[in-house]
Amino acid sequence: MNPLKQLQTFGQSIWLxxxxxxxxxxxxxxxxxxxxxxxxxxxxxxxxxxxxxQSDDYTEAIAALVRAGYNADAIYQTLTVEDxxxxxxxxxxxxxxxxxxxxxxxxxxxxxxxYDTPGTVEDARRLWAALDRPNVMxxxxxxxxxxxAIRTLLTEGVNVNVTLLFSVTRYRAVAEAYLEAxxxxxxxxxxxDGIASVASFFVSRIDTLLDALLDQHPCADxxxxxxxIAVASAKAAYAVYQEIFHSERFRxxxxxxxxxxxxxxxxxxxxxxxxxxxxxxxALIGPETVSTVxxxxxxxxxxxxxxxERLTQGIPEAQATLAQLAELQIDxxxxxxxLEEEGVQKFxxxxxxxxxxxQEAAVRA
Numbered sequence: 001m002n003p004l005k006q007l008q009t010f011g012q013s014i015w016l017x018x019x020x021x022x023x024x025x026x027x028x029x030x031x032x033x034x035x036x037x038x039x040x041x042x043x044x045x046x047x048x049x050x051x052x053x054q055s056d057d058y059t060e061a062i063a064a065l066v067r068a069g070y071n072a073d074a075i076y077q078t079l080t081v082e083d084x085x086x087x088x089x090x091x092x093x094x095x096x097x098x099x100x101x102x103x104x105x106x107x108x109x110x111x112x113x114x115y116d117t118p119g120t121v122e123d124a125r126r127l128w129a130a131l132d133r134p135n136v137m138x139x140x141x142x143x144x145x146x147x148x149a150i151r152t153l154l155t156e157g158v159n160v161n162v163t164l165l166f167s168v169t170r171y172r173a174v175a176e177a178y179l180e181a182x183x184x185x186x187x188x189x190x191x192x193d194g195i196a197s198v199a200s201f202f203v204s205r206i207d208t209l210l211d212a213l214l215d216q217h218p219c220a221d222x223x224x225x226x227x228x229i230a231v232a233s234a235k236a237a238y239a240v241y242q243e244i245f246h247s248e249r250f251r252x253x254x255x256x257x258x259x260x261x262x263x264x265x266x267x268x269x270x271x272x273x274x275x276x277x278x279x280x281x282x283a284l285i286g287p288e289t290v291s292t293v294x295x296x297x298x299x300x301x302x303x304x305x306x307x308x309e310r311l312t313q314g315i316p317e318a319q320a321t322l323a324q325l326a327e328l329q330i331d332x333x334x335x336x337x338x339l340e341e342e343g344v345q346k347f348x349x350x351x352x353x354x355x356x357x358x359q360e361a362a363v364r365a
Contacts, residue, residue, distance in 0.1 A: 003305030004298070005037040010309045011287030013102050015040035017266070017294045019047060021057035021079075024086045036302060039094050039102035041087050042161065042200075042266070042292045044139065045111050046350040048080055053357045062361050072358035080107060081130050088133040095135040101259070102290075104196060106161040107131065108139035111347035114164075120149040128158045137161040137196065141344060142170055147177050154181030159196040163266070164343040166202055167336035168236045168322075171263075174199050175244045178261040182253045193257030198290055201237050202267040203280045205339055206230035211272065213330055222328050227275055228321055229332075231283045235318035238263060238286065238311055245288075264290040269297045278305055286311025 007014055016029075016038050023029050032038040052058045058079060065075045087105040095103025107127055113119040124138040138153065140146050141164040153160050154177070162174050178199075182192055207230040214222045244250060245260040254260075268280040268291055276282070277300045281291055286309055293301065325332050 002036060002302060003307050004302050006305075006307040007285060007291070008037055010285050010307065011289070012285055013039045013262075013290045014298075015042055015102075015104075015264070015290055015292040016298065017042050017047070017268070017292040019043045019083055019087060019105075020051040020055060021061075021083055021086075022055070024083060024090065029087065029090050032298075033091070033094065036298065038298075039098065040091065040290065040292070041105045042139075042264075043080075043084070043106060044108050044163070044350075045347040045354070048076075049350040049354040049357075052076075052079060053354055062358065066362045070362075072355045072362060075358050075362075076354060077130070081127070084131055084136060085133060088131070088135050091135060100135070100194075100196065103135045104137050104159065104161075104198075105133075105135065106137040106139045108163065108347070109141075111141070111344060111351050114141045114143050114344040114348075115145045117145045117149045120146060121152050124149070124153050124158060124160075125156070128153075134159075134194070137198065139163045139200075141340075142174050142199075143340065143344070147173055150174065151177040151181050151184075154178060154195060154197060155184045157185075157190070157195065161198050161200055161264070162261075163200045164202060164340055165200055165237075166206060166233075166339045166343075167333060168233060168240060169333060170336070170340075171199060171201060171237045172240050172244070175240065175261060179244070179249065179253070182258050186253065186256060191257060192253060193259075196259065197261040198264040199261055200264045200266040200292070201234055202339070202343065203230045203234055203265055203284070204267045204269060204271050205343070206233055206336075207275075208271045209335055209339055210325075210330075210332075213335065217328060217330070219328060222330075225321065225324060225328075227272070227279075229325070230280065232318035232321040233332075234263075234265060234284050235311065235315050236322055238289070239315050239319070241288070260288060262288055262290050264292055266292050268292065269294050282306060282308075282310065284311050285309055 084107045091103040109123040137159040139161045142162050210229040211226045265284045
């Protein structure tokens with residue numbers, strides 16, 4: 001059996017961390033759904049920058065929009081909304097068959113708004129209205145300024161994919177924002193059963209940064225923790241998930257139709273060639289989770305994945321591993337804040353690069 005499809009038996013959904021116009025029109029996405037059990041899709045500014053700037057899929061569409069007088073920003077919004085709408089329509093059957101558990105496609109707010117609460121809310125509302133599909137999610141970064149925006153949007157009934165999560169502490173705040181939004185809706189007499197949200201916890205980037213810090217540490221024992229902090233952090237976050245979403249507080253909301261805000265493992269491609277290319281997929285297989293996977297990692301797991309439930313194993317040991325960092329006087333929260341800031345800047349850089357590409361296209365037309 002296809003190892004990717006086997007993951008479903010452990011309660012984990014697999015989403016594709018990639019989008020490009022060609023695959024939405026030539027049957028490629030449908031093949032992923034049928035063959036691999038792919039049940040959702042995520043995008044981000046970097047993915048769209050690569051898709052639009054590094055392929056010919058959009059050339060004719062861009063030229064037509066330029067002739068119609070669209071500027072670079074309007075071209076970007078039009079192309080991305082069209083792609084996400086098309087993908088959401090393809091995933092419509094998955095959305096129905098899973099009783100709205102899966103079948104979602106995510107589109108991110110303008111990354112330049114990561115530290116602007118009202119700007120994020122306004123942009124997310126605009127995207128939600130433009131997409132006009134029940135099975136889409138608006139990606140909002142889990143910055144401090146993002147948290148109140150997330151709460152507001154969920155209260156209004158906007159599906160949210162909370163992105164750029166690295167810290168277990170910040171994850172707890174995100175889950176709390178979700179519960180507060182559900183409780184606010186309940187207090188207003190609004191339904192809870194239509195709200196969908198995931199919390200995207202970025203994995204491999206944690207090891208990339210922490211491995212470098214551990215290499216530089218004067219204590220030789222620090223090196224033994226290399227390659228372990230990302231998975232340990234994810235398992236610690238999952239322990240928080242179990243605590244919050246198996247609590248009496250959530251059960252009361254669940255009785256009125258609320259669904260848990262599942263953890264979604266993001267940044268699952270292995271950055272260090274010394275590690276297995278399926279390291280982060282293998283280690284984090286477990287119930288009530290999603291793993292979003294780029295194409296290269298998807299191919300690797302289909303080829304040599306070994307599905308087994310590992311997420312729920314060794315959680316106390318994972319928490320002990322994180323405690324060892326404190327003993328080494330490595331400030332994990334400061335490191336996670338650095339990753340968040342770098343993540344925001346990476347998306348802004350990709351977005352601005354794409355805007356430049358589209359502006360050049362407009363000049364040439």
